Amino acid sequence: MFVFIQGVSPGHIGTLGCQGNFRPPWRSLPGKCSYFCTENPLTSPLFTLPRQKKMHPSTLLSYPVILLLSCIILAGGCTNSSKQMKDTTPCEDSAVLSNILSRTSIRSYKDIPVEGEKIEKLLRAAMASPSAANRQPWHFVVVRDKQRRRALSEANPNASMAQDAPLCIVVCGDLEKALPGEGAQYWVQDASAACQNLLLEATALGLGAVWTGTYPIKDRCDAVSKALSLPDHIVPLCTVCIGYPDSKPQPKDKFDQRKISYETFGGKKVDELSLSDAPAPKKVLHPFDINDDFERNAFNFFEDNGGLILCSGDDKKSNAMTIGWGEMGTLWGRNSLTVYVARARYTREFVDSYPYFTVMKFSDREIARYLGSHSGRDGDKAAALGLHTAYTSNGAPYYEEADLVIECKVMYSDEFEKESFRSSVPENFYRNFPAGLHALYIGEVVGAMKK
């Protein structure tokens, strides 16, 4: 049995002792002390951990001395550590909350590999999660190979970023380790908790990550299993795409008192709880007069910062997409705003059917990137981005997280006709444009809001 001790210093505690395989107990205290066995698969070349070498007899002789010194250092370290844990609990608590609150999904990454030590920390954080009856029914596949990442991105329409992320970790359930009987499905919760731990550790390490769901959609599970040669008892729950962030989206404030009941469903809060009665804090959008208080350059307003967002629908169904084309001006004596929507867009079905649309601007470029590269036909894009839909007094949908919202009532719409092209500019554009001709929607600006 060989034990390596990492990061033991005064004020840090750890636990020693491990049998020669990778089964529990191996645990880590993130940022404090960790221990593991030499036969641990984590010591594969992926990680830069020390490996065993044959020992010279003189080295062996020095072991009792080293052992004695280690015991003294560890004893001091443990004493200090337990004291420090007591003294610093409140501080650590707020550090945890700030880590949790600063996590947000990151979908674009720099072309820089993630270091082996960081990958190890991610996996240690994941495996430190609680699990039903301590079964630890999980398995993690670390994927860095480009071809395999491409296969992961193709396995799931919401995981296109897997091919650009330098690292993917596929979080799986191990059905052979799951509880028997009715409790078998607890593996989903266990592996989900592990995944969340992994995401939080990624934030702590300055990495960006996004959770893309696989299980329980069969096609996705089959495709991921095939790409990674997973045996039948290993079920892919999700793929976490990870890398150094190429964008800095602001985390969303999701705290919402309306989602809390006390004692029974719908129960009001009891007095001694210090949560305020105020409605959930929202980033409030204020109405403004677009004639007096709009100073944007109309020539670059639409495509600036990765594009604007066009949204249409009602409180039952709505969809949004990125637009880079548009005009603002005056028509029929009204403030007007025109958008252009190609025939193949799902959003087209909405702007064709509903009387209002909204055009939004976000400071977070990631929103436009995602809404402009995914179709609402394949899933709820707003939900995927964690955006909250709200409605104007006319019932037009918009997202609470937007920085600017312009509401329009459709006055006129029509599709371009090839016969009406008067220059080579549109001719050339549509020569190689499979999404089909655009229709134009001229809206009367009926409302505007900004933060």
Ligand SMILES: Cc1cc2nc3c(=O)[nH]c(=O)nc-3n(C[C@H](O)[C@H](O)[C@H](O)COP(=O)(O)O)c2cc1C
């Ligand atoms: C920066 C950018 C600008 C875009 N501008 C337009 C546009 O003006 N009109 C359009 O029809 N599609 C435009 N698109 C493409 C759509 O946003 C994209 O095809 C989207 O996935 C359609 O989503 P949907 O199928 O849910 O409607 C743009 C995409 C990007 C990334």
